[in-house]
Amino acid sequence: MKPAMSLYSYGSDIRTGRMTVRDAIEHAASLGVKAVELVDEQHLPNWPYTSTAQIIDLKSRIKSLGMEVCCFSTYLPDLIRSDRRATVAEIIEAAKKRIVIADLLETRIVRPAYIGTGFQDLAAVIHASIPVLETCNLIWGIEIHAPYKPLDFLALYNQEFAGCRNVKLVPDFSCWQRKGLPGECGFEPVDSLLSVVPITAHVHAKAHTFDATGEEPNTPYRDLLSVLKEGGFKDYIVAEYEGWMFQDLPSREVAATHLNLIRRYL
Amino acid sequence: MNNSGEDSVAARRSEDNAGLVTLVALLTADAQRIAFPTNIMEKVTAPTGEFTGLRFRLRNTFYCAQPISCISEISASLGGMQFTADHILLILRGQVISANYAPTFHELWWGFGEVLEILIDLSGSAGRNPSTIGRLNLELFLRMRTSISYGLSGDAYCLHLKNEMEVR
Numbered sequence: 001m002k003p004a005m006s007l008y009s010y011g012s013d014i015r016t017g018r019m020t021v022r023d024a025i026e027h028a029a030s031l032g033v034k035a036v037e038l039v040d041e042q043h044l045p046n047w048p049y050t051s052t053a054q055i056i057d058l059k060s061r062i063k064s065l066g067m068e069v070c071c072f073s074t075y076l077p078d079l080i081r082s083d084r085r086a087t088v089a090e091i092i093e094a095a096k097k098r099i100v101i102a103d104l105l106e107t108r109i110v111r112p113a114y115i116g117t118g119f120q121d122l123a124a125v126i127h128a129s130i131p132v133l134e135t136c137n138l139i140w141g142i143e144i145h146a147p148y149k150p151l152d153f154l155a156l157y158n159q160e161f162a163g164c165r166n167v168k169l170v171p172d173f174s175c176w177q178r179k180g181l182p183g184e185c186g187f188e189p190v191d192s193l194l195s196v197v198p199i200t201a202h203v204h205a206k207a208h209t210f211d212a213t214g215e216e217p218n219t220p221y222r223d224l225l226s227v228l229k230e231g232g233f234k235d236y237i238v239a240e241y242e243g244w245m246f247q248d249l250p251s252r253e254v255a256a257t258h259l260n261l262i263r264r265y266l
Numbered sequence: 267m268n269n270s271g272e273d274s275v276a277a278r279r280s281e282d283n284a285g286l287v288t289l290v291a292l293l294t295a296d297a298q299r300i301a302f303p304t305n306i307m308e309k310v311t312a313p314t315g316e317f318t319g320l321r322f323r324l325r326n327t328f329y330c331a332q333p334i335s336c337i338s339e340i341s342a343s344l345g346g347m348q349f350t351a352d353h354i355l356l357i358l359r360g361q362v363i364s365a366n367y368a369p370t371f372h373e374l375w376w377g378f379g380e381v382l383e384i385l386i387d388l389s390g391s392a393g394r395n396p397s398t399i400g401r402l403n404l405e406l407f408l409r410m411r412t413s414i415s416y417g418l419s420g421d422a423y424c425l426h427l428k429n430e431m432e433v434r
Contacts (some may be wrong), residue, residue, distance in 0.1 A: 075413070115414075226277065
């Protein structure tokens, strides 16, 4: 299991202009991680009109610091028009565009956030994207995020994508939070993580707050990392701090605390 | 895929509604904290020197970029005087949009933390000119759609932002 940093964690300082995306990349490197995760709508300049040159420039900066992009998190918004919901065909085109961006970033995993009107829409979009995923040798990471249940996504995977090397799961610790950010508390039993570990490509270690000892009091990090180890998970687990939405703390300090928590139980 | 996944999605959204209401309250509080990068309200004048309005800066408070079409409703109160979207212009990277038409601008994106300008057009509004010196209480009402469904009613939430502005 390899610790990494999601630049999402620096949201407080990036959105208020106190840090640039490049500052966040450099800080992540200073913490000794070998990979960072990017979020399209937060970190790619001039989104959604980011140029190829801008993408390559960002990737080059990351690589120059001895890191890689471990995951490109992206959204597939279907409500951007006020007069109608995007069609599944439009979402498929958007998904393919994002897969190509992920390929430019030389990441292995793309996590498009999309549900549409239900799992049938999601499955249709992924199926249509598989040829591009195969061409780019990329994995579509279906995020398991509260308020949805891990076993729902496991059922979806088993029914639609079993054995497909280009589709895996990305569990987010929000599913196992006991309390914390309203609307993001899954209250799931820790054991439910074990059932999805064999098809997990990447993990989002979500956090909203830390106590004086550096623990996330709402999330059983020790137990969750123990389950990941028991399940044989060996890929990246990224620190994804989200408390910045509600509390303005220095991002660098919080990121360091979060990473220390993950390393404590690796 | 059978319907069990669909049912589960719907059920989870319903079960979580109370949590979403609280989440919106937190998002609103967060917006109040960061929405105004400054408390400066600038007087705008035409080349002729005629006073035409007041403008101020507003940050995108959502947790990511969003299209301008997500601004589905906007109105303002300045010193107790009410201004509808008819009198409000949005200026993003030099592009001027009547607030009435903002819901149609789905290809113009308001970046993560990006600051736009709001101009209250006071031209031709004789007798509706709030004090243009000193301080003004600003109240801004926004109905924001989300570009992905989070299960909110109407896929939208409302912001009621307040700030005391220094007019220059």
